Amino acid sequence: MNEMTTIARTTTLKDWETDQEVRWCPGCGDYAILKAVQRTLPEIGAVPENTVFISGIGCSSRFPYYMETYGFHTIHGRAPAFATGLKLANPNLDVWIITGDGDGLSIGGNHTMHLIRRNLDCQIMLFNNEIYGLTKGQYSPTSRVGTTSPSTPYGSIDRPAQPAAFALGAGARFVARGFDVSKELPNVLKAAHAHKGAAFIEIFQNCIVYNKDVFEDFAAPKGAEDRQLWLKHGEPMLFAKGTRGIALDSDALTLKTVDVVDGDWQAAGVIVHDVTNRSVAHMLVEMRFGAFPMALGVLYDDPRPTFEADVVRQNKAASEGKTADLQSLLKKGQTWTVTEGGPEL
Amino acid sequence: MATAVEDRADKRQSPLSDAVVVRFAGDSGDGMQLTGGQFTLSSALAGNDFATFPDFPAEIRAPQGTLFGVSAFQINFGSSAIDTAGDAPDVLVAMNPAALKTNVPQLKQGGLIIADEGEFNDRNLAKAKYDANPLDDGSLAKWQLLKLNISQLTMDAVKPFGLGNKEALRCKNMWTLGLSLWMFDRDRAPLIEWLNGKFAKDPNLAAANVAALNAGHAYGETAELAGPLKQHHVDPAPADPGLYRTLTGAEGIALGLVAGTQLAKLPMFFGGYPITPASAILHHLSRLKEYDVTTFQAEDEIAAICSAIGASYGGSLGVTSSSGPGIALKGEAMGLAIMTELPLVIVNSQRGGPSTGLPTKTEQSDLYQAVYGRNGDAPMPVVAARSPGDAFECAIEAVRIAVQYMTPVMLLTDGYIANAAEPWKVPDLASYQAFPVEFLTEVPEGGFKPYGRDENLKRPWVKPGTPGLLHRIGGIEKEIDTGHINYNPSNHQAMTDLRKEKIDGIKVPDQIVELGAEGGKLAVVGWGSTFGPIHQAVRRKRAEGKDVSHIHIRHIWPLPANLGDLLKSFDTVIVPEMNTGQLKTVLRDQYLVDAKPVNKVSGQPFTIAEIEAAIEGALA
Numbered sequence: 001m002n003e004m005t006t007i008a009r010t011t012t013l014k015d016w017e018t019d020q021e022v023r024w025c026p027g028c029g030d031y032a033i034l035k036a037v038q039r040t041l042p043e044i045g046a047v048p049e050n051t052v053f054i055s056g057i058g059c060s061s062r063f064p065y066y067m068e069t070y071g072f073h074t075i076h077g078r079a080p081a082f083a084t085g086l087k088l089a090n091p092n093l094d095v096w097i098i099t100g101d102g103d104g105l106s107i108g109g110n111h112t113m114h115l116i117r118r119n120l121d122c123q124i125m126l127f128n129n130e131i132y133g134l135t136k137g138q139y140s141p142t143s144r145v146g147t148t149s150p151s152t153p154y155g156s157i158d159r160p161a162q163p164a165a166f167a168l169g170a171g172a173r174f175v176a177r178g179f180d181v182s183k184e185l186p187n188v189l190k191a192a193h194a195h196k197g198a199a200f201i202e203i204f205q206n207c208i209v210y211n212k213d214v215f216e217d218f219a220a221p222k223g224a225e226d227r228q229l230w231l232k233h234g235e236p237m238l239f240a241k242g243t244r245g246i247a248l249d250s251d252a253l254t255l256k257t258v259d260v261v262d263g264d265w266q267a268a269g270v271i272v273h274d275v276t277n278r279s280v281a282h283m284l285v286e287m288r289f290g291a292f293p294m295a296l297g298v299l300y301d302d303p304r305p306t307f308e309a310d311v312v313r314q315n316k317a318a319s320e321g322k323t324a325d326l327q328s329l330l331k332k333g334q335t336w337t338v339t340e341g342g343p344e345l
Numbered sequence: 346m347a348t349a350v351e352d353r354a355d356k357r358q359s360p361l362s363d364a365v366v367v368r369f370a371g372d373s374g375d376g377m378q379l380t381g382g383q384f385t386l387s388s389a390l391a392g393n394d395f396a397t398f399p400d401f402p403a404e405i406r407a408p409q410g411t412l413f414g415v416s417a418f419q420i421n422f423g424s425s426a427i428d429t430a431g432d433a434p435d436v437l438v439a440m441n442p443a444a445l446k447t448n449v450p451q452l453k454q455g456g457l458i459i460a461d462e463g464e465f466n467d468r469n470l471a472k473a474k475y476d477a478n479p480l481d482d483g484s485l486a487k488w489q490l491l492k493l494n495i496s497q498l499t500m501d502a503v504k505p506f507g508l509g510n511k512e513a514l515r516c517k518n519m520w521t522l523g524l525s526l527w528m529f530d531r532d533r534a535p536l537i538e539w540l541n542g543k544f545a546k547d548p549n550l551a552a553a554n555v556a557a558l559n560a561g562h563a564y565g566e567t568a569e570l571a572g573p574l575k576q577h578h579v580d581p582a583p584a585d586p587g588l589y590r591t592l593t594g595a596e597g598i599a600l601g602l603v604a605g606t607q608l609a610k611l612p613m614f615f616g617g618y619p620i621t622p623a624s625a626i627l628h629h630l631s632r633l634k635e636y637d638v639t640t641f642q643a644e645d646e647i648a649a650i651c652s653a654i655g656a657s658y659g660g661s662l663g664v665t666s667s668s669g670p671g672i673a674l675k676g677e678a679m680g681l682a683i684m685t686e687l688p689l690v691i692v693n694s695q696r697g698g699p700s701t702g703l704p705t706k707t708e709q710s711d712l713y714q715a716v717y718g719r720n721g722d723a724p725m726p727v728v729a730a731r732s733p734g735d736a737f738e739c740a741i742e743a744v745r746i747a748v749q750y751m752t753p754v755m756l757l758t759d760g761y762i763a764n765a766a767e768p769w770k771v772p773d774l775a776s777y778q779a780f781p782v783e784f785l786t787e788v789p790e791g792g793f794k795p796y797g798r799d800e801n802l803k804r805p806w807v808k809p810g811t812p813g814l815l816h817r818i819g820g821i822e823k824e825i826d827t828g829h830i831n832y833n834p835s836n837h838q839a840m841t842d843l844r845k846e847k848i849d850g851i852k853v854p855d856q857i858v859e860l861g862a863e864g865g866k867l868a869v870v871g872w873g874s875t876f877g878p879i880h881q882a883v884r885r886k887r888a889e890g891k892d893v894s895h896i897h898i899r900h901i902w903p904l905p906a907n908l909g910d911l912l913k914s915f916d917t918v919i920v921p922e923m924n925t926g927q928l929k930t931v932l933r934d935q936y937l938v939d940a941k942p943v944n945k946v947s948g949q950p951f952t953i954a955e956i957e958a959a960i961e962g963a964l965a
Binding site: 018020048049050052054057064065067068069070071072073074075078080081082083084085086087088089090092093110111113114311314315318319322323324326327329330331332333334335336337338339340 | 390392585590603607612633634641643647648652653656663772774808813814815817820821
């Protein structure tokens with residue numbers, strides 16, 4: 001988020017749509033994410049001309065063309081670097097980075113890491129569909145072991161990266177998860193926007209052509225209660241309609257699932273979610289789906305000073321009391337004057 | 346070159362007969378660059394024109410005494426115009442056997458060797474792979490040899506200050522500098538002032554260094570030497586009255602970029618990543634925050650250029666800088682800047698290649714990379730600096746082209762220019778014409794077209810944050826005017842043509858002839874840091890009555906409009922360059938002229954003699 005977006009101006013979803021024909025495959029999860037963003041921006045009072053969407057390359061990276069804002073569709077993996085330069089040039093802009101699992105974690109993993117480490121004030125939406133869609137279906141760094149694809153006809157071998165764990169490990173001060181068709185997604189986006197600093201959001205996104213329904217095991221509406229843990233600050237980590245919860249196994253120093261009897265979650269030792277607790281955040285991002293429900297919502301949120309603000313502060317401090325007199329700078333150092341009589345100091 | 350040394354009647358006869366070239370050589374840790382730098386200042390204050398050549402190893406602290414750990418600093422100074430750091434030294438100061446071994450072959454026959462015999466012990470001789478002590482075995486007979494135990498003399502001089510052995514020996518370079526100052530009749534006062542300033546926090550150390558400097562000077566003055574040590578006085582070179590300073594290429598680039606952005610009335614954003622020999626530009630700029638300069642040390646070369654493009658998109662002038670390997674990494678992003686038509690300056694401080702190559706040695710082998718080195722038809726202007734002072738002018742020119750045509754511009758310099766120093770007459774900034782940028786801030790008549798164009802074919806520059814002009818840009822082919830994605834065959838043809846036409850149409854000054862006539866028997870065509878040796882060689886040959894002219898190209902792309910006709914007015918064209926013939930190929934391609942290559946890729950600049958030989962060969 002940033003200061004300028006607090007200037008109130010009423011917009012509607014329509015104000016954020018461009019006249020460009022959306023070219024994703026029919027049924028792609030990207031449509032739902034696009035709508036969620038277009039629905040969210042009016043609600044947070046965002047101002048179109050102060051909003052910039054920056055993307056890399058991939059299906060998700062077409063996103064800026066469909067947003068009636070400023071937008072920059074850059075090169076593969078490098079959106080964070082463009083965002084850094086832009087934000088340093090104008091810290092007042094509200095910058096959203098759109099990336100994917102290949103763009104942001106493979107070719108651009110380095111930039112994602114450093115953007116997060118520096119804590120540039122922006123929102124990073126990483127669309128994770130566990131596949132390279134735009135290049136026709138090769139396995140990606142988040143694909144599960146054994147994924148068959150044109151480049152891995154006998155199944156992929158390498159272990160997948162975990163985006164949220166990667167972000168937290170890189171020093172993220174905000175980590176959230178959502179999925180394309182979730183009704184909660186706008187709330188996650190709002191929280192990310194409200195966070196001053198690099199806000200990392202992993203969005204599970206269904207690629208209906210190359211990796212169809214790969215998230216159905218937790219995203220399917222049926223039985224979702226049992227498989228999704230929506231985290232809310234200050235509330236106990238409950239799922240399965242409050243009949244189960246997440247507790248700390250203090251012997252093993254891990255999380256465990258516990259049954260909650262008669263709603264007495266305290267008796268069951270269920271943890272109350274504190275978004276500023278970094279230790280618990282580390283356990284949440286590592287919590288394996290299957291043995292546990294999928295942790296969704298804001299996993300961690302604890303702001304600290306942002307990169308661009310610190311740069312501005314240092315530039316200002318270093319300039320204090322100095323004038324930008326280039327002519328005198330040119331004369332600085334050891335100089336001498338040549339006169340008709342020869343040189344002198 | 347005119348004789349620069351004038352013997353003084355009351356002094357012993359000078360053995361030197363031409364311009365004075367002194368080379369200080371020692372171990373990386375001996376402080377030779379510092380000695381050379383201060384001797385340079387002293388030359389400036391004596392009113393001599395000069396050129397320097399710092400020649401140091403890639404290793405930061407190479408093992409002591411080794412051949413590859415030798416660091417040297419060469420200065421050519423005289424009473425007339427000096428264009429190069431000199432071919433062969435007249436004086437070699439060798440602080441150890443390794444320094445002698447690696448540098449003595451270049452010493453002029455009959456030249457003077459000053460060697461610190463205190464360092465010529467068995468251990469150091471073995472490290473330098475000498476079987477016998479060259480100071481004693483007569484192998485240096487074709488030169489004049491002055492053996493001094495500089496180590497011991499320094500220790501004696503600084504004894505009163507109670508320094509440890511190691512610290513005392515560190516003053517050796519100041520002793521040597523003192524002797525050199527005496528040799529060339531120089532004033533010690535500015536150096537003493539400098540030492541007192543440098544060691545202000547440790548007055549004892551300052552005093553010790555001053556004592557060493559004075560002792561070296563006194564040694565020259567008082568020692569009864571029947572040997573080769575004599576004093577010379579080099580008269581001041583004629584120079585335009587005005588304020589002067591020494592300037593390295595890295596300083597020239599940094600100051601020129603600041604001047605350029607001030608003339609454009611833009612803030613500067615500099616994204617860089619450490620690489621030799623380009624880092625010095627980042628270092629200089631990072632201290633200039635008050636000039637509306639933001640510097641950013643990125644995580645890699647790609648992020649450095651991408652952040653600069655992002656800043657240009659935001660309304661700053663984005664600048665990035667690197668050397669060959671880093672420039673290669675930036676290639677894709679340059680293509681994006683070309684496609685999105687955003688201003689950007691990319692500085693390439695060339696070094697020996699390919700791959701890691703010779704990081705601290707100079708070469709001009711990135712010309713193809715600059716002109717052609719991108720995927721797709723990706724035309725981009727290229728400007729090349731010839732000297733540190735010229736780097737200042739070229740940086741301003743690069744900024745001008747970038748903002749007036751909305752294009753990335755490559756500014757070529759090289760390791761030699763980056764590190765070398767020359768006297769520079771401080772320019773009057775008021776004499777430069779400003780070229781303030783006008784951003785588009787509201788919908789123009791006829792509607793807003795993100796890819797609409799003015800008479801220069803330049804598209805409008807719109808800062809995000811501007812109401813009413815929202816639009817999207819990117820690397821996919823743009824539709825004419827609207828900038829929307831467009832894969833249409835005819836549109837791609839038209840846009841490719843437009844991008845080419847825009848760059849071809851950049852107005853650059855007509856090519857001038859630096860020296861000689863605008864036509865005749867032979868043109869020596871150069872670019873970049875070969876200016877000095879070409880200029881001197883052509884001057885000498887012209888003094889001999891030869892029909893030869895010097896043409897030096899600053900605008901590598903697009904080339905000056907008159908260049909083709911100019912080249913065709915010569916019977917022969919030779920192109921000396923520190924590569925295997927890159928400008929030569931471009932000239933042949935552009936003008937169908939039979940330009941002949943003269944190539945050197947040893948990591949060392951051309952000598953004047955080499956260019957003279959090439960001229961002789963071409964005229965034969």
